[in-house]
Amino acid sequence: MPDITLIGTGGMLPMPDRWLTSCYYFHNGHAVLIDCGEGSQVALTEAGCRHNRIDVILLTHLHADHVAGLPGLLLSMGNGGRQQPVTVFMPEGRAKILAGLLAICGGLPFEVRLAELPFDKPYSFTLPELDPMLTFSSLPLQHSERCLGYSLSLARKPEFQPEKAKELQVPVKYWKQLHSGESVQLEDGRTVSPEQVTVPNRPPIKLTYCTDTLPLDEIAEFARGSQLFICEGMYGDEDKKEDMDRKQHMLMQDACRLASRAGAERLWLTHYSPACAAPWLYEEKLRELFPNVSCAKDGMKITLTGD
Amino acid sequence: MPDITLIGTGGMLPMPDRWLTSCYYFHNGHAVLIDCGEGSQVALTEAGCRHNRIDVILLTHLHADHVAGLPGLLLSMGNGGRQQPVTVFMPEGRAKILAGLLAICGGLPFEVRLAELPFDKPYSFTLPELDPMLTFSSLPLQHSERCLGYSLSLARKPEFQPEKAKELQVPVKYWKQLHSGESVQLEDGRTVSPEQVTVPNRPPIKLTYCTDTLPLDEIAEFARGSQLFICEGMYGDEDKKEDMDRKQHMLMQDACRLASRAGAERLWLTHYSPACAAPWLYEEKLRELFPNVSCAKDGMKITLTGD
Numbered sequence: 001m002p003d004i005t006l007i008g009t010g011g012m013l014p015m016p017d018r019w020l021t022s023c024y025y026f027h028n029g030h031a032v033l034i035d036c037g038e039g040s041q042v043a044l045t046e047a048g049c050r051h052n053r054i055d056v057i058l059l060t061h062l063h064a065d066h067v068a069g070l071p072g073l074l075l076s077m078g079n080g081g082r083q084q085p086v087t088v089f090m091p092e093g094r095a096k097i098l099a100g101l102l103a104i105c106g107g108l109p110f111e112v113r114l115a116e117l118p119f120d121k122p123y124s125f126t127l128p129e130l131d132p133m134l135t136f137s138s139l140p141l142q143h144s145e146r147c148l149g150y151s152l153s154l155a156r157k158p159e160f161q162p163e164k165a166k167e168l169q170v171p172v173k174y175w176k177q178l179h180s181g182e183s184v185q186l187e188d189g190r191t192v193s194p195e196q197v198t199v200p201n202r203p204p205i206k207l208t209y210c211t212d213t214l215p216l217d218e219i220a221e222f223a224r225g226s227q228l229f230i231c232e233g234m235y236g237d238e239d240k241k242e243d244m245d246r247k248q249h250m251l252m253q254d255a256c257r258l259a260s261r262a263g264a265e266r267l268w269l270t271h272y273s274p275a276c277a278a279p280w281l282y283e284e285k286l287r288e289l290f291p292n293v294s295c296a297k298d299g300m301k302i303t304l305t306g307d
Numbered sequence: 308m309p310d311i312t313l314i315g316t317g318g319m320l321p322m323p324d325r326w327l328t329s330c331y332y333f334h335n336g337h338a339v340l341i342d343c344g345e346g347s348q349v350a351l352t353e354a355g356c357r358h359n360r361i362d363v364i365l366l367t368h369l370h371a372d373h374v375a376g377l378p379g380l381l382l383s384m385g386n387g388g389r390q391q392p393v394t395v396f397m398p399e400g401r402a403k404i405l406a407g408l409l410a411i412c413g414g415l416p417f418e419v420r421l422a423e424l425p426f427d428k429p430y431s432f433t434l435p436e437l438d439p440m441l442t443f444s445s446l447p448l449q450h451s452e453r454c455l456g457y458s459l460s461l462a463r464k465p466e467f468q469p470e471k472a473k474e475l476q477v478p479v480k481y482w483k484q485l486h487s488g489e490s491v492q493l494e495d496g497r498t499v500s501p502e503q504v505t506v507p508n509r510p511p512i513k514l515t516y517c518t519d520t521l522p523l524d525e526i527a528e529f530a531r532g533s534q535l536f537i538c539e540g541m542y543g544d545e546d547k548k549e550d551m552d553r554k555q556h557m558l559m560q561d562a563c564r565l566a567s568r569a570g571a572e573r574l575w576l577t578h579y580s581p582a583c584a585a586p587w588l589y590e591e592k593l594r595e596l597f598p599n600v601s602c603a604k605d606g607m608k609i610t611l612t613g614d
Contacts, residue, residue, distance in 0.1 A: 013383045014349050038379040039346045042321050064378040064411045071371040072345040076320045100407025104371045106452070145413070 236282030448520035543589030
């Protein structure tokens with residue numbers, strides 16, 4: 001079950017009491033970091049998230065508030081003794097710029113692999129050596145710089161039903177094998193297949209993360225069925241709508257409407273404007289649009305059980 | 308009289324309770340920032356130092372802990388409405404790398420001028436449009452990356468002596484003119500020259516800043532006569548000497564010996580190793596080497612009066 005920590009919740013610039021928006025996804029010994037603005041390495045430390053577990057970094061886009069912390073984080077990982085490679089994903093056409101940014105971290109003791117994702121279409125992939133059950137998806141968004149939304153879908157094994165196994169008089173020693181998808185032959189000669197003792201087709205555990213974009217229709221479809229949808233909400237005042245449209249950002253209300261249309265279980269708002277000092281004041285009003293909304297704070301955590 | 312604020316005191320990486328080493332020099336409406344590691348823009352805010360006064364940035368070298376905060380700071384200055392150009396100085400041969408780093412701050416509303424300083428010799432210059440009385444000097448240091456030490460020397464007008472003016476029966480209305488270096492003709496026909504009512508040759512007010520280097524002999528000469536010498540001191544244990552030599556850094560003791568040989572008025576230590584949790588514990592012992600030493604803390608300030 002993945003643990004999600006929203007490392008920071010600020011947009012544009014890091015502030016004394018608010019780090020820049022970044023998300024730490026931890027499952028089964030591996031971490032994925034989404035975005036890495038200036039100071040994210042400190043925010044990770046403060047939130048108790050270990051740098052050295054990060055195997056994959058997903059960059060939404062190459063604006064400084066989403067990427068300027070990457071050289072420092074990689075250097076800290078190197079100083080921490082890391083030797084395994086790290087893969088950094090970003091929108092197509094941006095690897096050269098990122099390589100320029102990383103020119104100030106000479107002598108890293110591990111390989112940094114830069115990987116570009118399509119910007120003309122949604123895209124999905126897995127990293128089998130990381131976790132074959134985890135599917136990464138990207139969605140092109142609309143901002144002043146090429147920007148991607150991301151989702152992480154963790155497939156689940158069919159749920160094991162002990163009562164069915166008991167009913168079929170399958171000894172306990174075979175249960176693990178059946179749950180992992182293998183048929184077993186019992187001492188009495190019978191063959192029992194996994195399908196006889198499991199409930200199939202449990203939906204995946206899904207996190208969706210979208211920030212720095214107009215509230216595109218496609219986002220609702222992309223976030224469909226998410227247990228957690230993390231989405232930007234720069235301001236909570238509808239009279240900022242025109243300004244947000246012009247800057248290609250979202251209001252908190254836009255995010256709530258998308259979460260509602262997506263049928264997401266819960267919405268965490270983030271990427272607040274530095275001018276928005278107390279985002280939580282909007283929470284009660286926003287519940288009229290989407291009941292399970294939180295104006296997240298730095299370091300907010302959840303374990304997604306899928307139940 | 309310049310106000311100096313040591314924005315942060317950490318080396319290598321920003322920590323929850325210690326920002327990276329950076330210095331804010333403010334005089335006569337203009338600020339000079341020396342180094343800008345990850346998070347320096349937040350540290351400036353915390354220390355009450357205004358981003359938008361920064362006209363000149365001096366980079367010692369292009370390691371991430373001294374420069375990774377620059378894109379974010381420039382963007383914040385742009386968001387703050389800045390339009391005047393900013394000039395960034397750095398060692399010769401490094402402007403291209405810096406330009407790569409700044410590729411993530413598109414659309415700044417002001418010009419960023421990149422200027423390289425010689426690395427084969429000490430160098431001095433003034434920026435008349437900033438302050439013709441302020442001389443910048445750079446000294447090539449010895450580190451794993453091209454690194455410069457800096458000093459800022461503020462020349463002072465000859466000191467006006469009211470008692471001498473009274474003795475010569477010069478009316479008060481002429482005093483300002485005389486102090487600014489002009490001769491005056493009195494009503495009684497006498498001509499009075501500035502030299503008659505001032506004390507000349509007051510030494511300049513000098514700040515010297517050296518970090519990330521072996522303790523070169525040249526540093527003592529470069530820092531000669533400084534009212535404030537800010538110098539790295541990674542550790543306070545002499546048994547780290549070999550390690551520091553290998554990494555081309557200094558011990559606190561090295562800095563004290565340099566300050567003593569330089570005849571500096573006071574020494575502030577900075578750029579502590581992340582492993583050095585309580586630098587101030589060494590202070591008492593260090594006073595045996597240089598009495599006026601402080602293990603500086605983030606945000607430490609002083610106004611250099613020159614008296």
